Amino acid sequence: xxxxxxxxxxxxxxxxxxxxxxxxxxxxxxxxxxxxxxxxxxxxxxxxxxxxxxxxxxxxxxxxxxxxxxxxxxxxxxxxxxxxxxxxxxxxxxxxxxxxxxxxxxxxxxxxxxxxxxxxxxxxxxxxxxxxxxxxxxxxxxxxxxxxxxxxxxxxxxxxxxxxxxxxxxxxxxxxxxxxxxxxxxxxxxxxxxxxxxxxxxxxxxxxxxxxxxxxxxxxxxxxxxxx
Amino acid sequence: xxxxxxxxxxxxxxxxxxxxxxxxxxxxxxxxxxxxxxxxxxxxxxxxxxxxxxxxxxxxxxxxxxxxxxxxxxxxxxxxxxxxxxxxxxxxxxxxxxxxxxxxxxxxxxxxxxxxxxxxxxxxxxxxxxxxxxxxxxxxxxxxxxxxxxxxxxxxxxxxxxxxxxxxxxxxxxxxxxxxxxxxxxxxxxxxxxxxxxxxxxxxxxxxxxxxxxxxxxxxxxxxxxxxxxxxxxxxxxxxxxxxxxxxxxxxxxxxxxxxxxxxxxxxxxxxxxxxxxxxxxxxxxxxxxxxxxxxxxxxx
Numbered sequence: 001x002x003x004x005x006x007x008x009x010x011x012x013x014x015x016x017x018x019x020x021x022x023x024x025x026x027x028x029x030x031x032x033x034x035x036x037x038x039x040x041x042x043x044x045x046x047x048x049x050x051x052x053x054x055x056x057x058x059x060x061x062x063x064x065x066x067x068x069x070x071x072x073x074x075x076x077x078x079x080x081x082x083x084x085x086x087x088x089x090x091x092x093x094x095x096x097x098x099x100x101x102x103x104x105x106x107x108x109x110x111x112x113x114x115x116x117x118x119x120x121x122x123x124x125x126x127x128x129x130x131x132x133x134x135x136x137x138x139x140x141x142x143x144x145x146x147x148x149x150x151x152x153x154x155x156x157x158x159x160x161x162x163x164x165x166x167x168x169x170x171x172x173x174x175x176x177x178x179x180x181x182x183x184x185x186x187x188x189x190x191x192x193x194x195x196x197x198x199x200x201x202x203x204x205x206x207x208x209x210x211x212x213x214x215x216x217x218x219x220x221x222x223x224x225x226x227x228x
Numbered sequence: 229x230x231x232x233x234x235x236x237x238x239x240x241x242x243x244x245x246x247x248x249x250x251x252x253x254x255x256x257x258x259x260x261x262x263x264x265x266x267x268x269x270x271x272x273x274x275x276x277x278x279x280x281x282x283x284x285x286x287x288x289x290x291x292x293x294x295x296x297x298x299x300x301x302x303x304x305x306x307x308x309x310x311x312x313x314x315x316x317x318x319x320x321x322x323x324x325x326x327x328x329x330x331x332x333x334x335x336x337x338x339x340x341x342x343x344x345x346x347x348x349x350x351x352x353x354x355x356x357x358x359x360x361x362x363x364x365x366x367x368x369x370x371x372x373x374x375x376x377x378x379x380x381x382x383x384x385x386x387x388x389x390x391x392x393x394x395x396x397x398x399x400x401x402x403x404x405x406x407x408x409x410x411x412x413x414x415x416x417x418x419x420x421x422x423x424x425x426x427x428x429x430x431x432x433x434x435x436x437x438x439x440x441x442x443x444x445x446x447x448x449x450x451x452x453x454x455x456x457x458x459x460x461x462x463x464x465x466x467x468x469x470x471x472x473x474x475x476x477x478x479x480x481x482x483x484x485x486x487x488x489x490x491x492x493x494x495x496x497x498x499x500x501x502x503x504x505x506x507x508x509x510x511x512x513x514x515x516x517x518x519x520x521x522x523x524x525x526x527x528x529x
Contacts, residue, residue: 011347012318100328
């Protein structure tokens with residue numbers, strides 16, 4: 001056999017390289033997927049514009065956009081981590097991709113680490129796009145808000161990734177698609193993520209404080225707007 | 229063929245796998261593999277031959293570390309696959325029965341990505357050329373034919389230049405040309421020293437590829453040997469309507485089947501399940517004293 005002769009002993013690429021490669025591969029796959037891009041970027045931008053031209057957030061802060069942006073960033077994390085990863089993983093599971101990758105040097109741990117990395121990479125792009133659009137719309141972020149804000153966003157992404165993988169690992173991919181999209185709409189609209197709890201109907205207010213969406217939305221606003 | 233006892237690439241001893249609890253069994257566990265043992269050597273093709281549902285894939289997946297075994301022992305390149313790390317996985321190539329390829333991926337970028345997981349992968353252009361993947365390297369997986377997907381899955385299993393290669397039903401979905409291509413490559417890899425373990429339900433595949441065959445049925449070993457040995461167990465030349473076959477029957481335990489069928493070898497690996505090898509027609513059905521029936525057959529050509 002030519003160049004492909006059986007080698008002495010094969011070795012895996014380094015752990016860091018394997019995880020980086022998988023993160024890059026998954027992030028590019030996500031960015032090439034049209035539906036995912038709509039969910040990750042287009043809908044949050046529409047929501048951002050919507051909140052600046054409607055009076056929902058009036059009286060809550062210095063300006064509508066200043067109150068809106070932290071919640072929109074939280075929505076971005078939910079899009080990518082929960083709905084995006086949930087759906088992608090659900091179908092990867094159906095097609096045996098997870099099992100195949102588990103037999104390569106990547107392994108289960110590397111696969112999950114790669115997913116975390118890809119979520120963070122896409123989230124960075126979302127923060128830049130949403131941030132630039134918000135600045136153009138007159139957003140004035142507080143400098144002190146960025147550090148806790150980004151840390152909270154990463155934490156929220158980790159929690160939502162775990163929830164997305166939980167759904168993907170439990171039900172069929174079609175059901176994952178339905179559940180994660182439905183929850184995205186419900187939590188996005190009524191879960192305290194973009195619209196603060198006090199502006200929601202009384203019945204919703206009671207449960208928002210127990211939801212991950214409420215926790216991320218409220219803490220993001222607290223970080224960027226100062227304690228409520 | 230001499231089965232050298234030193235350092236097999238894979239040795240499985242008394243493998244047991246229970247699944248469940250299953251609601252269809254009143255919440256009881258189902259034993260899908262009950263005591264399979266086998267040895268696979270370097271530079272040989274070892275085949276697990278058996279009907280669908282015999283436990284071949286489960287045995288393979290336990291050996292690959294994809295499923296946890298319930299009992300028995302497995303040594304893959306001297307390590308336990310259930311606990312081994314990336315070092316072992318880099319030396320083992322796996323082609324799953326369902327491919328394991330993401331439908332939206334394109335062959336070349338996918339293979340390039342997998343190659344990056346290894347320190348010294350098979351040069352991509354060479355592998356892609358050998359398996360004829362270059363003709364569809366930019367077509368998304370969902371648009372590929374069954375044979376093209378199968379060749380891509382084989383390439384994905386080989387890209388790390390493994391010492392051990394697992395192939396689950398490698399000829400499934402292959403047209404005659406792809407089949408020749410894949411079989412030639414498998415023979416070449418074997419000759420270069422790779423240890424290859426494959427499953428098939430076709431005796432024809434085993435006959436063309438395998439150096440050593442384990443016949444599995446009902447989660448147990450029922451026969452083993454080289455293809456030659458398995459065929460030579462028949463006293464009748466392989467011609468006419470009768471061929472050398474291994475048929476598996478279910479019947480009341482403890483029957484003297486050899487007395488009912490002439491010139492055959494009979495074993496009863498578990499009570500009530502008989503493995504019969506000899507010159508038989510596919511429709512062979514002994515006249516049981518009390519109504520047994522044929523359950524499955526593995527049919528040599």
